[in-house]
């Protein structure tokens with residue numbers, strides 16, 4: 001028996017058949033990344049139901065020197081949860097650890113196991129009059145463990161920050177099988193290095209997150225969602241600053257180019273453009289209040305009317321009801337899906353300083369389309385965070401080998417532009433496998449050295465998600 005077979009056999013004996021899946025048809029859907037770019041292989045998918053079972057599994061993996069690839073909803077964008085194609089690793093699915101251990105409005109905390117799906121946590125918090133203020137397009141399938149391990153952002157970062165600011169502490173099984181318990185949720189705890197923060201964004205390379213203490217805020221009493229047409233990305237940023245100077249209720253502000261909107265209308269059933277005329281750019285705005293007495297619709301309406309009068313926007317509409325508000329968000333949330341339906345797309349999740357972003361989008365798009373004629377470049381997303389998804393579609397170049405042939409060259413081109421603008425080649429999606437080469441090429445030596453030293457110190461056997469994040 002080889003090491004993987006020994007691990008599977010020992011895990012089966014100790015944990016029973018529910019925790020050790022070897023049926024190929026059950027494993028198959030989980031060995032390819034969400035974008036369908038990388039295909040891996042795994043002879044087993046281990047599915048623990050408790051922290052103790054994770055401890056067993058990690059100890060066995062260390063004993064047999066078999067790598068574990070932690071996985072939540074497999075919605076990550078950089079193939080961080082995709083096993084290598086040689087079958088040398090096994091999947092560690094956290095989806096059975098899906099209990100909300102506690103939720104307290106008084107403490108403003110929920111303790112959720114790693115496999116809890118984000119939408120489930122939203123519902124549970126809502127039932128208590130509370131809210132977990134992070135959301136994104138994959139909320140129906142991504143998990144708390146995955147969100148924490150990628151330090152996910154989403155559409156409310158403007159006001160509430162990324163997972164890093166919403167995690168009060170976590171529980172994790174470290175590569176030697178010991179359990180770090182940081183679930184107390186203490187606001188003040190200065191006992192040196194923060195293991196919790198180290199594990200946030202570690203992409204499963206330093207341990208397995210089993211539960212997370214999450215900060216809650218009072219539920220939204222009322223929200224207003226608006227769609228505005230603007231003539232440039234610069235105007236969109238002006239609109240954001242205009243609103244922020246007059247109200248603190250804006251918590252979502254997303255930039256959508258006309259090109260992306262058209263793709264959504266073409267590919268996503270049941271969608272329609274919110275505004276009658278054509279606009280080169282659009283802003284999706286969400287304003288919320290926890291106070292039932294505030295007429296947030298009227299407030300946003302008045303502000304948009306003033307912005308219209310000052311020539312900042314060309315037109316705007318406020319969602320008349322919740323269903324329409326959701327339909328506006330759907331237009332934003334399904335851009336990646338629409339692009340996937342259209343054909344080959346190279347995704348770059350990048351950030352530069354907020355004030356530089358409008359010019360960056362325009363300049364970088366022109367430069368890419370000039371250097372690679374026939375491609376179509378555009379940027380959409382979290383303008384107020386200085387983070388957009390800069391995507392390049394194959395367009396006229398579509399071919400089965402486009403990613404390999406031209407894709408890598410285009411990505412290097414884009415990443416060089418980002419670096420020259422003082423930005424980051426990964427704003428919120430992480431490094432995983434897909435960005436590892438570029439990270440190795442461009443990361444400052446001090447960062448790479450520290451990453452390697454930390455990885456080696458905590459995981460000397462290299463059993464936790466090797467080949468991801470650490471160059």
Ligand SMILES: Cc1cc2nc3c(=O)[nH]c(=O)nc-3n(C[C@H](O)[C@H](O)[C@H](O)COP(=O)(O)OP(=O)(O)OC[C@H]3O[C@@H](n4cnc5c(N)ncnc54)[C@H](O)[C@@H]3O)c2cc1C
Nearest residue numbers: 072073074075076080137143145146149152153154204209
């Ligand atoms: C439609 C769509 C929209 C998205 N929008 C956004 C967005 O706006 N902002 C944003 O930041 N991201 C976005 N994402 C990507 C986002 O990273 C994922 O949705 C989410 O953070 C990953 O959760 P998951 O449970 O699917 O993790 P997976 O994809 O399963 O795993 C992601 C990484 O975390 C590791 N991991 C998973 N669980 C654990 C665990 N318990 N312990 C240790 N390591 C673990 C994996 O090994 C892998 O490296 C989007 C994705 C989709 C499909």
